[in-house]
Amino acid sequence: MKMRSIKVKSSVAFAAALSVLLLVSQQNAYAVTSPYIGGYPNSGTNTITPFVQIYGYNDFKGSTPSSMTSDLLSMISTSGWSTNNNDATGYIYQGVVKLNNDNKVYADAQVWYAGSSPWNCFQSNTCPVLGSGTGMDYAYQTFYWDSGRTKVTFYTEYHPTSGLPSYKIQTYTKQSSDTSNAFAAGYAFRQAYVGGQLTDAYFKLLQFGVESDADTLYWKAKQYDMVYYPTSGGTVSLANKAVYELVGGTDIFDGSFITWRYDSGGNRIAGWVASNPYTVKGDYNNYNPSIPKGTIYWYPGSPPIPDGTRLW
């Protein structure tokens, strides 16, 4: 009996090892697509602040673009908001500084609705190359509503390590279906459709983070000094807020839900950024107190940032 038990255990161990091997080889064969990791301010559930402008800085120092197997997007994303309806509009605005593995850095601006992008620069082949990844000191990006709340201007400055800073201005004129007249920051609980199911989800209306088309190594991104301008006046620095980590995908607590919209039947439908978590390491104030609040370094490594971690 004892012998038989050992044999069965051996067989189970063999099968388990085989299964693990298969799963690992499956994962290695297909790189994770659309991995994303980010952060968001949280002042309490359903505490939402409409705002009209946000800016932030980033750099890619420590990256080796020629060794990367995919791109890297450093981005700020936010939900459109209607102060008239006091509700999300379903529109999403993204300011992106994009590093490709051919060493080009682009000023990339995007507007999204219902999973499609009604306005951006890449579908018209007009995203400008602002410089090289290896020659970049830092970039500043901002986007803001004009005074009439009919246009959103995306402004990007690229500062090289040598040479003059260059800038790019891109303007989105609101389409008639876009009822936004502000952006929104905050953390909101809503029931919305996700994957065909009505789901309790936690939305992060303002997010910053890094994303790739597929996971890659040999990059490092720093995001820092992010500030938004509430419609009520003044400025709010993310350094002075409680900021938590989030990951790409539809985890109801830590996922990247950013906004919601309503279909013709009145169903509330969730929108989220990217499809998968980017499992990466980070340096941030709560992990390394020498890093100032409001600053984070993202990079591949271990241990990964635990989901939902408070960053500062």
Add this chain to the structure above:
Amino acid sequence: MPSTQIMKSNTGILVSGLAVGVAALLVIAVFSSQQSTSAQLSTDKAPLGDEIRPGGPKTPKEFLESGGKSVIKVVPDSDIVEGSRGSTVKATFTLTHTENPTIRGLPRVSIVSNGVANGIIPPSIAATTTPQERTDVLKETGKPIKGAIELDSLVTFSPKTVVLAPGESKKVDMYITIPADWPDELVGQNIWFSVIFGEGESYDYRDLLIDQSGVTLHLVS
């Protein structure tokens, strides 16, 4: 232990090992199919939600591997051109149409020179104002801060339009007229011109990538 018993014992291990292994594979297969089935059923029943995919210009390699038909690669003949204030300098770009090797590319692609996308911030402006202050001016006036230089008005292209068949390359010259009154602080500086070549006809963005580029002007005097 008799040999038959050893054989039986080994066979037993092998069979039970294989059985559990196959069972594990079946579990994985069933789990995978359940996931896709559930997604399929969900499509018919209720909204799936909206996922935002990464957006932005791909590299030519990524674009073609993802099913794009044609890439127009823009390469400056020289990364840096030198020029002096009050002169006109020429920068040449070679445009090459590469089609997807596994599917047919676009039969012809019309490309038009759309100018220069960026402006520059002279050192004195960069040193005395912050990016936020420059943004404030842009918000208030709709124009970049005074002293910033928009580059688009300084360039002309010849030819203005080219048509490229798969495998074909053509050259486009960009002429930069350097203003005589540019400030002394720009002398010795490298100035980036981000060139935008646009679509002469309307193409589906999934079919055509224009791999944009640029050139650096080094102002010698």
